[in-house]
Amino acid sequence: MNRKIRYTGKKPEREVFEIFNSTMRELIEDDPHVIYLDADLMGSLKTQELWRAFPKNVFNTGIQEANMIGVACGMYLNGMKPYVHSFAPFTSRRVFDQVFLSIAYAEKSVRVIGSDAGIMATHNGGTHMCFEDVAMMRTVPEACVVDVSDPVMCAEFLKETKERPGLTFLRMPRRDLPDIYCPGTRFEEGKGMVLREGGDVTLIGCGIMVATCLQAAEALRQEGIEARVIDIVTIKPLDRELVLESAVKTGAVVTAENANVIGGLGSAVTEYLAMERPTRVLRVGIEDTFGRVGVESFLREAYGLTAEHIASEAKRAIALKN
Amino acid sequence: MKQISKTLRKEALYLSHKCQDGNLQSVFSCLDIVWTLYDKIMNWSPQKAADEDRDFFIISKGQATLALYPVLIEKGMFSLEEIGSEIGTFHSRYCIQTDLTKFQGGIENNAGSLGHGLPFAAGIAHANKIKRSLSRVYVLCGDGEFCEGTMWETCIFAGSKRLDNLCVIIDDNNSVGAMVEFGSLSAKLAAFGFEVFDVDGHDMQALETVFLQVGTALNGKPKAVIAHTIRGYGSQTMTEQDIWFHKAPNAEELQMLTKEVEEF
The missing domain is CATH 3.40.50.920 (Rossmann fold)
Known part of the structure; x- marks a missing residue:
């Protein structure tokens, strides 16, 4: 058995949104080229403080996911390492053309994070409940598609994929994932x-x-x-x-x-x-x-x-x- | 504040409490606009809700759906008891984002993904032109929603198709100001060929006057009514605390906010 596993089934030490914040902070502090873009859903991940702390690295584009993807691609061309976030339906089906062409086909390196994946959209109901994102993203050539199972895994993938070419798509809930992995567990693309x-x-x-x-x-x-x-x-x-x-x-x-x-x-x-x-x-x-x-x-x-x-x-x- | 404004707000509070979700600041911001349209302006009633020549109301800012239900309740389309007992439950047809697929009339669109309601409304207005129908289309958008590129795609379309039967209402509570330097929405819309009106979005008399003007100006220009509003208007607490953008009241808060609305 892998000693990095400590499944307790309990609430983890830190929820996904908390670990997302601390990891992005760490990434930006280590590398000034790291950029985080959000289309008015910073409140949902509680990243407003990150926005205030790093005004040159964190941007709220307003509600415009399609343009946000395009901007991220332009910033990559100019030497940046962009991460973009919105709810899963708005970073997949809503912007699929931008994701497919501006990121993947154009060989840009962009990490796209879709939160509230699947049933975790709960009370927002059918319009927000995205079950098709996995199928869509799997059809993008050279993409990496991750379904986050534990907060530690979220942190590691954010770090591991910082310079990964092409589309990296992370789908995840914002909270309520049980504790599975020990901090520091390393994950590899294509390794279960x-x-x-x-x-x-x-x-x-x-x-x-x-x-x-x-x-x-x-x-x-x-x-x-x-x-x-x-x-x-x-x-x-x-x-x-x-x-x-x-x-x-x-x-x-x-x-x-x-x-x-x-x-x-x-x-x-x-x-x-x-x-x-x-x-x-x-x-x-x-x-x-x-x-x-x-x-x-x-x-x-x-x-x-x-x-x-x-x-x-x-x-x-x-x-x-x- | 008028008694109807209080009633609508209290119903919205109750429904938000029942489903333990909702965007009340946004709802309170636009309730007076939606009521004025349904009560004074639109060719619409529950009996006409499926008629081809009815006027259409499209809620593009889907997060304010809890503003639509109270208006439709007061107009006799739905009942407060029915929505109250159903909302938030597993098979609920009522959601904090409207869902057309669950209704036979009364709800015109699926809201949720911003920037979708305006293109949809323009399609209805365009079809009205083709059919030579006198039906009009009212679409409620948020000022923040104008960051969506699709909004401006529609503006081009509406201008070029001379959709003077389309009225875009902007619930301008300056959401956008917190995110980007937006500049003048009025000048932008005018540049896209709109006839632009400005109004106090909480003054029902002024709203009625503007909408009547909009209705008579069939001059080939799509209409934009910029309604200046305040997030959470009708509750002192909600205007002051932005946490109410997305927060549902518990029993104690429901009582406190209801009292505030009553005394506003």
Whole structure:
């Protein structure tokens, strides 16, 4: 087991928005070329103090995501290292043309952060509840797509990708992620994390569903089933080696994501295994439907993003092995 | 403040309390405008809500949706009890951003992503021109929303299509001033071919007069009414504390703010 893992399932020492603030501060203090742009959602990440402290590095463009992406690309051309933030729907579907052409095709290095990903948009309801961002961003060539599962991971990826070429897309909630990793854990693009070993079935999760997979594995153990649990870390590029090795080892896979199963993590895993080693893969995620109003617990029940559902799909996948 | 202004604000407070969400400062800023339109200006009633020749109200600044529900309640379209019992629950049709897909009439657009309501409104106005319909389109925008590029794309379209049946109302509570040096919105809109009016956005009599002027000026120019407003107007606390941009009152705060509104 990786000693960097200390899953407690409890509230972390610092919430995602807190660690986002301290990490951006650290990045700007270390490198004056680091730029953070926000389109009037600084209040949501509580970055106003950062704005006051670093007026030459932090900018609020007003409500204009499309132009913000373009400005970020121009600043990169002039030697800067831009990070841009808004809610997930406004940094994906709203600005997809700008993201695709101005950033990716034009070979700019820009980190795009989409907060309140998936059901974490809660009371803002369907218009803000973005399940399609993963599918969209996976289709951008050379992109790195990360679904943040823990605040430590958020901090590390912000730092790791500072000079990464092309589009880096981080989707994340602002708070309420359980504690999974020890501070200082290093993450690598395309390298998943094995959080728990087991030989009967593999649970592959991303984002808020990683901790849910760990809960499901614990429930399965009560029934004598040992599940391997993986945090995929980057949905793109996919850790093919780890996915293949897990399929060979356990012969059954369940994926779990807070996004549309069409084009998301479930798609990425099935697409790959169908080619390399056909294996039964059952997908837990949003079943191609729109968002709606609710609190996280309601929405998890409504969309089946629960440990119970993962555990029952794991048993079904095991039964289908033979 | 008029009794209706107080009633609408108290209902908005109650609904925000019930769903534990909402952008009340923004709601209080535009309530008097929305009420004047529905009560004095628009060719609209609950019975006409699905008629082809009705006037349209589009809420482009979606965060002020809790201003629309009280107006529609007072006009008899919805009931306070029904929204109050439903809002914030799992299957609620009522959300702090309006959602057209949940209603048969009464709600004209999906709000939420800013800069979408104005293009939509211009499309309705353009279709009205093609159909030679006398129906008019009123679209409520925030001043901050004019940072969105799509707004200016629409301004070009509206000018070029001579959409004098389109009335853009800007709830100008100087949100934009905190972010960028914006310059004169009035001069910009005039440069895009708009006929621009200025009004006190909390004076219902003045609003009515301006909207009547707007209605008669069919001169090929799209209309812009810049309504000067105050965030949180109607509650001393809310005008002073920006935390009320996005905060829902608890039971104690609901009582305190309701009292403030009553005494405003």
